[in-house]
Amino acid sequence: MLPSGTFNTRPEQDMAIVRTKTQWLLLLLGLAFFFTLGLYMPGDWLVWLIILGMYVVAVLGLHIMTGLCGQFSMGQAAFMAVGAYTTAVLCTNYGLSPWLTLPISGIFAGLVGLVFGTPALRIKGFYLVMSTIAAQFIVVWLIRESPGIGLDTGGVYGISVPKITVAGEGLDYVQFWWLVLAVVVVMTYFAKNIQRTSTGRSFVAVRDNDLAAEVMGVNLFRTKLLAFFIGCFFAGIAGWLWAHFYGWITPAQFDFRLSLWFLGMIIIGGMGSTTGAIMGAVTIRLMDKMVDPLADAISSAFPNLSVQVAPALSLIVFALVVIFFILVEPKGLYHRWERIKLYYRLHPFAY
């Protein structure tokens, strides 16, 4: 529902991502805010922001795959690992420039995604989830064991990744944040824009009813595989950022738990909405940031508890938040936000 006094009189207005002048102003102010955020954030929050940015990219990919096309994936972290290891192996062992490996990581992750997406042509729903769980374990295993067949990925111990350089100098945290911000903005625009194209509409048609979609002339084969490719492409880009930010990657970083975090993020944010996916990522990351002080407080209050209070609490808090959303607000934060907007626009009337 549009705010009072705003009317869409032309098709372009109805299609626009940014509709009104106020929205343009807010968008530019917001971008300026996030751009300068790197300059005055304390160090640990800056790292938090950078990691949030990577998660947002990966979650947007999952949103296109799961939220738009209905192909549930519990293997997003594995596809991220493919992207991260592609750039690591190419840069470290073959001396390629990190800028060159950016598209290669994305595309290679997308191709691996296609391989594990092919079961989607025969099975759907629950059974597809099982095959993506298999993908998660098989990919991580392959990366770990590939030194055995001559591809040097460092095995269990991991591999070092060179820093990204601009004009001969490595990026510091603030500059890396700008890089992450640029990637996030481009990817968000891509995710928003795809919903306006015929590809995006065919994704939604396949999600809602794949038989009806096929009857209407949507090519199921092409659409499902494309959804997998795009979703895993996003994961690959996120993996590229991850590899160059940490500088050292191991297979254990991309475990099944991370995949479930991504899925939890889109469930909390609300399925099928780009804004929702971002909201979910921010919420979960904020919760996780709050765990540390809580863990300190608990371990000083109960000193005879085990030493691993922080990882345990992180699991418990995440589980409780997702359970709360599944039980109380299954449509997610974005739905609640829409309700609030509607209430504000209609006030003082009920409808």
Next chain:
Amino acid sequence: MGDVLVQGLLVGGVYSLIALGFVLVFKASRVLNLAYGEMFAILAYFLYWLLDSMGIPAWLGIPILVVCGALLGWAVERFAIRPLMNQSFLALLMMTLMLGFLLKGIIVLVWGGDSFVLPFTPTGTIDVIGLQIVPAAAWAFVVAILFFLLLTVLFRYTKIGLAMRVVAGDHTVAQSLGIRVRQIFSTSWVISGAFAAICAVLVGMVWMVTPEVGDLALGKGLPVLLVGGLDSIPGALAGGLIVGVVESLGGYWAAPVREIIPWILMLVILLVRPYGLFGQKRIERI
């Protein structure tokens, strides 16, 4: 070679035992309980606490554990699964996974990284006609076979088992026949919880009890389940034995391959026969 085969067969028995716990709930309520692994993991820790800190003897500890398992199963159904009746499969799947996270978090919070061996675990190996056999695995195998027979009888001949099958088929039909659907759901979870307690004892005997012991349910139980067929009790047994033997042979051929074999078997089955070797052909085809 013979040792490898027999060892694979025995370990396969444990895998079937884990998979039977999944089948039990799935057959009655069409819910795949992915929290099952963490359920038996926390029960194993609880047993350790009973035996070690409370000094309760094993013959008393195990029955107490079974009762606690049944209570846990009841609580999970009542407070987490029942509010989600008729929701999408993803909501249920995520719910059970998140319950698993919750239980795992509690394990790590209370017991930390502690790992231990259950005190009544038999040690050494026994020699049967020239084959070296680990007694704990042999016990687990025997118990798995026993429970397979027990569950077959339950679902085929008892009133409650038949009611469970009707409920799984169609809620409305079941209700019009006078079956209390909610009670049946609850019962199946109680039985599955008690079953998790048995699993906890045997899995704790065969492998050590570590915070990661619950991952077995996902890493082995799920492939076994899909190989055999989600709603088939003979399938769970056959799937477990197949996965156990193939895994063992693969590990004999090249050690790193061992842990990935269940997943590859599962992917192949998903592509060729998605309803599993023994499952009912009710999957929606595209």
